[in-house]
Amino acid sequence: MTLAFGDLQGCRQPLEQLLKKIGAAPTEPLWFCGDLVNRGPDSLGTLRQIRQLGLRARTVLGNHDLHLLAQYAGIRTPRPGDTLEPILRAPDAPELIDWLRTRPLALRQGDFLMVHAGLFPEWEFEQARDLAHEVEKVLSGPHWQDFLAVMYGNTPDRWSDSLRGDDRLRCIVNGLTRLRYLHADGRMDFKCTEAPAYAPEGLIPWFQAPNRRSAGRPIIFGHWSSLGLRLQPDLIALDTGCVWGGSLTAIRLENRHVFQQPCPGRKRGGKD
DSSP: OOOEEOOOOTTTHHHHHHHHHHHHOOOOOOEEEEESSSSOOOHHHHHHHHHHHHHHHHOOOOOHHHHHHHHTSSOOOOTTOOOOHHHHHHHTHHHHHHHEEEEEEEEETTTTEOOOOOOTOOOOOHHHHHHHHHHHHHTTTTTTTHHHHHHHSSSSSSSSSTTOOOOOOOHHHHHHHHHEEEETTTTTEEOOOOOOOGGGTTTEEEEOTTOOOOSSSSSOSSOTTTOOOOEEETTEEOOHHHHHGGGEEOOOTTTTTTEEEEEOOOOOSSSS
């Protein structure tokens, strides 16, 4: 059995409460869909707790996790609402950062694939893990800060197998950690964060894109709190807005049993 969790974003207490409520076996694997940190009240404690779980915990990198890496490297400055300063000042910051930057961007186990945000429609199910590994090799290597310096940007805004170098890696990162909507011509939209019912005309949720090659295989993701919990045969969306006063959601993958813990939350501010 494996438990998969939605975005924590520094909400350590709801995680502890939910784990107690579930009563999971001490050896039951725990999957986290990224954004372990930021916005919530205890990013440092959350990061330490997940790391201390050792091999039991597996997490993918989310956009807020990458934001932490970039701040540590001096590449990005704090944004309104960030709660990362305690990590940056912690005595064990170097160890925490080295652990975080060696996490994957995609997890594959059996029929399940976990990413933080989404997949381009052109990507095959198995291909997504291979493309994620291209970025992982750079982030876990000695020149990881050099890549972070060129990682940010909205171009290229659509996938092509012909992409190379920094453009290719940036596009992979944006797909796996930022994607919500696509335009009809396949371009990513980076503005709309609303639920599909309130999205501007012409935008398509990535998982509803025509001819999506990964369709039919279950993909687990977070990142999209306004979408909320969504369970389909080939889709498990788990971000239920814990940091904004929603709930923290976990699901036991093998039987799709859902567990939730209400969260105190905070007012929205800054970008998701």
